[in-house]
Amino acid sequence: MQNSLLTAKVREDFPILKRKIHGHPLAYLDNAATTQKPNCVIDAIVTFYEKHNSNVSRGVYTLAEEATEIYEDGRESIAKFIGAADSGKIIFSSGTTESINLVASAWAQPKLETGDRIIVTEMEHHSNLVPWQLVAQTSRAELVYWPFNPENEKSGTARLDLQKLDEMLKDSAKLKRKTRLLAVTAVSNVLGTVNPIAEIVKIAHAHGVPVLVDAAQAVARMPIDVSGWDCDFLAFSGHKMYGPTGIGVLYAKNERLEEMQPFQGGGGMIRQVERQTSTWADAPQKFEAGTPPVAEVSGLAAAVEYLSNVGMQEIQQHELELTTHALKRFAEFKDLELYGPPETNSRSGVLSFNLRNVHPHDIAQVLDESGIAVRAGHHCTQVLHKRLGIAASVRMSVGIYNQISEIDRLFSALDQARDIFLA
């Protein structure tokens, strides 16, 4: 479907887009932070509470059976959406952050020994850094950073160099340091870089190193195929894929699931409880203590259905068209510094930049006056920002409903920022 046709149709589905901000139509360009919700997601949550609300797996009455079905059907549709062979590999969490913390506590912590290594990249979100720092500190393990390319590097600006990974893994082996995990994002939430996950996994596996993929940004931007990628873990959030907040997913391969210790203790995750000890339910329930977020799962399932109906290939194409336009506009201005790959190839519509001599907060405030929502700050990537030598940046991130005209509005509003701060 052509960009304009897709957007016109899709925009009708998002009630919030009718809002005016300071008298201007809302141009929501902060989709990397969270996405807006279509009617079908809102309706699914309302319907759950109006018609089916009850606890799951704990009752034999009609409502309880309906709620359980909604919850487990949600697991099925998620499994299908990301190319998992079965729903037993899908654990529900509160979001990407909890999913990664789950792997850190339940899988990595019991394995880690003094001197072991965990490899992360410099472009990780704090949610894929700090959990590893915590377990590394407790276990006296080491976090090792796989750097991304500087500007104008032959193998691409802001790209991960695969050969470098191979060398790092060989070096660790030479030093007799066990690398326990590689944690990498599929799409950078600042640079927009799309990392070649299948190739990365292949290299890591050749050295016997499991891979965790942070798919928080990727999941609503491109087709995900955990079986094809062969990753060991994959984490993402519902609210960044047009679904509700408070729900996330951890996918784990069977071998890894078998290695995982319980995460949190409580109802639902046990088989038998004695006075002093307990035995555990099978995965995925073993990792879902307490009453799960059933309404959120029903909203997430609606979001998955919505994305599938629009088509992930179409969404990727739509985003490519917007990114192509934005990159062309960025190239027009010498005072705009864009971070991340300057080309559209393997790049998503997350575009971070600075306007010379104007603070990102001030830019975001001026854009808001024109109804344009962007993010300013370090975007939970202080390591990345320090590597770039900056404290903060402005980030525009496109979504399914954005239009080329909204990107043009942003560039016009930047003129206003120039007038105010650089006059």
Add this chain to the structure above:
Amino acid sequence: MTTPSIYRDLLLAHARHPKNSGRLECPDLRASAFNPLCGDELELTLALSEGTIQDCKTQVRGCSICQASASMMTELILAKTLQEAGKISQVFTESLSKDTEEIAESLDSLRPLIALKKHRSRIKCMKLAWDALEDCARQNET
């Protein structure tokens, strides 16, 4: 083109040409403040003479509101005792959290700044310099 209401001329003047910008070479007190939300940093250096602020400077890496607030603060606290400055800071903080539009006479010069309090996300930007001032006041007490 109209200037957005949030950027009043006075604030912009302070942001563009901040008063008392930089670092004192041999300060009696020094405090840093950091905004974890955006990574902004600020350092306040004070020179005291018998409890009175003889000189003060702020080194700011921050947005225009953070910069303007620091600049206005230094103008206001110069030649006051650290105790008085601490009191002004307290009143300023209260004026940011209160629903009332009333502004104490001592804060008259800060009116354009306080007017921004409806932008709740910017309060931390306004407060950064004052956090450093309160830190200095605490150091002086101990």
